[in-house]
Amino acid sequence: xxxxxxxxxxxxxxxxxxxxxxxxxxxxxxxxxxxxxxxxxxxxxxxxxxxxxxxxxxxxxxxxxxxxxxxxxxxxxxxxxxxxxxxxxxxxxxxxxxxxxxxxxxxxxxxxxxxxxxxxxxxxxxxxxxxxxxxxxxxxxxxxxxxxxxxxxxxxxxxxxxxxxxxxxxxxxxxxxxxxxxxxxxxxxxxxxxxxxxxxxxxxxxxxxxxxxxxxxxxxxxxxxxxxxxxxxxxxxxxxxxxxxxxxxxxxxxxxxxxxxxxxxxxxxxx
Numbered sequence: 241x242x243x244x245x246x247x248x249x250x251x252x253x254x255x256x257x258x259x260x261x262x263x264x265x266x267x268x269x270x271x272x273x274x275x276x277x278x279x280x281x282x283x284x285x286x287x288x289x290x291x292x293x294x295x296x297x298x299x300x301x302x303x304x305x306x307x308x309x310x311x312x313x314x315x316x317x318x319x320x321x322x323x324x325x326x327x328x329x330x331x332x333x334x335x336x337x338x339x340x341x342x343x344x345x346x347x348x349x350x351x352x353x354x355x356x357x358x359x360x361x362x363x364x365x366x367x368x369x370x371x372x373x374x375x376x377x378x379x380x381x382x383x384x385x386x387x388x389x390x391x392x393x394x395x396x397x398x399x400x401x402x403x404x405x406x407x408x409x410x411x412x413x414x415x416x417x418x419x420x421x422x423x424x425x426x427x428x429x430x431x432x433x434x435x436x437x438x439x440x441x442x443x444x445x446x447x448x449x450x451x452x453x454x455x456x457x458x459x460x461x462x463x464x465x466x467x468x469x470x471x472x473x474x475x476x477x478x479x480x481x482x483x484x485x486x487x488x489x490x491x492x493x494x495x496x497x498x499x500x501x502x503x504x505x506x507x508x509x510x511x
Contacts, residue, residue, distance in 0.1 A: 242261060242265065242268075246264070246268075246338065247261075249292070249336075249338075250264045250291075250292055253267075253291070253292070258452065258455075259452060259454075263452050263454075266451055266452055267291055267292045267293050267294065267451055267452070268292050268293075268294040268338065269294055270293050270294055270295070270361050271293075271294065271295040271297070271360045271361050272288055272293050272296055272297070272360060272361065272362055272363070272447055272451075273296075273356065273357060273360040273362070273363045274288075274297065274298050274299065274363075274364050274366050275299050275300075275348050275364070275365055275366055275367050275372065275376055276300055276365075276367040276368065276372075277298050277302075277312075277324040277325055277327075277328045277366070278311075278312050278324065278368060278436075279308075279311045279366075279368075279431065279435075279436030280365075280366035280392065280436045280439060280440045280443065281298065281300065281312075281324075281328070281364075281366035281440070282311075282312045282313045282315070282328075282436070282437075282440065283313065283314075283440030283441055283444065284364050284366055284390075284440045284447070285298060285314055285328055285332060286314055287440075287441060287444040288447060288448070289332045289335050289336045290335060290336060291444075291448055292339070293339065293447075293448075294338065294339065294340060295340045295341075295342065295360075296332065296339055296340070296341050296342070297341075297356065297360055298328050298329070298341060298342070298343055298344065299344035299348055299356070300323075300324045300328075300344075300345070301323075301345055301346050301347045302324050303321060303322060303324060304320050304322050304324055304327050305320065306320055310433045311431065311434075311435075311436050311437075312436075313437065314327065314328050314331050314332075315328070315331070316331075323345050325343035325344065325345050326343065328343075329341040329343050344356060347372070348367070348372050348375060349375070350375060350495035353375070353376070353379045353495065354379070354383075354495065357379055357380070357385060360385065361386075361451065362387070362447060362450055362451070363379075363380055363385050363386070363387055364443055364444075364447055365377075365387060365388065365389045365390060365391075365443075366443070370418070371417070373389075373391075373410065374410070374411070374417060375495065377402065377409055377410035377411060377485070378409075378411070378485050378492055378495060379495055380402065380409070381404055381409050381485045381486045381490075382485075382492075382493065382495065386401060386403045387401070387402040387403070387410070388400075388401055388443050388446050388450070389401070389410060389443075390439045390440065390442070390443045391439075392431055392435050392439055393429060394429050394431060395432050395435065395466065395467040396435075396465065396466060396467070397435055397436075397438060397439040397464070397465040397467070398439070398463065398464050398465070399439055399443055399446070399458060399462075399465075400413075400458050400461065401457045401458040402459075403457075403459050404485075404486035405479060407460035407477070407479060408460065408480065408483070408486070409479070409485050409486040411483055411484065411485050411486070412477065412478070412479050412480040412483045413462065413477050432467055434467075435465075435467050438467065439465065446458055460476060460477060460478065461475065461476055462474070462475045462477050
């Protein structure tokens with residue numbers, strides 16, 4: 241049951257026929273894991289918290305740096321030197337005390353994801369490197385969790401929802417990590433400060449739709465955004481029957497298998 245204060249706080253949600261009181265209760269009971277509390281993680285965390293998602297898990301081992309503040313809006317100048325998960329939790333507490341924030345000041349690994357991921361309803365990819373992305377995508381398939389994907393670089397962004405077997409997984413589209421040095425990082429190539437806000441809001445929207453079970457999530461579609469031309473393009477993507485993770489005969493069935501660990505190590509070197 242919603243309290244009187246919650247009815248007021250979420251009144252604009254409750255007015256929506258697609259949400260209503262029951263939908264808001266779904267949000268308050270939902271558990272969402274965010275991997276990364278930086279450029280993408282900032283708007284995702286803020287909007288999911290404002291929407292009343294009851295439990296947010298935030299995983300990030302990094303600390304707030306001055307160079308982060310151009311785009312990582314959940315942090316402020318006084319937070320420089322703090323763990324990002326701590327800074328994010330403090331900001332969310334001020335925004336919405338209804339939200340229970342679980343912090344994980346650590347990198348996502350093949351050891352901790354099997355312990356943490358099953359506790360959540362879905363996972364949002366707000367990371368900034370290929371190694372974590374492939375690890376997270378494979379873990380989401382193995383533990384049957386919807387995976388909300390987002391990535392940014394310079395003026396371009398992408399977003400999708402991966403939920404096999406309804407659609408493909410990340411590996412169906414990007415089978416292997418790119419060779420070392422082919423794709424620069426944001427630290428090397430730069431990123432427009434508002435771009436993570438744009439992609440992060442799309443990710444938060446998709447997460448809310450998945451929780452509520454409304455609309456048409458970006459399952460089987462890859463959304464591409466060109467901020468310079470302000471163009472949105474969508475490409476249909478299909479699940480590959482021979483995908484090593486979500487295909488009919490998967491070979492990656494455990495995060496600690498030898499081949500998978502080798503791929504992750506190579507991706508880490510590339511990043």
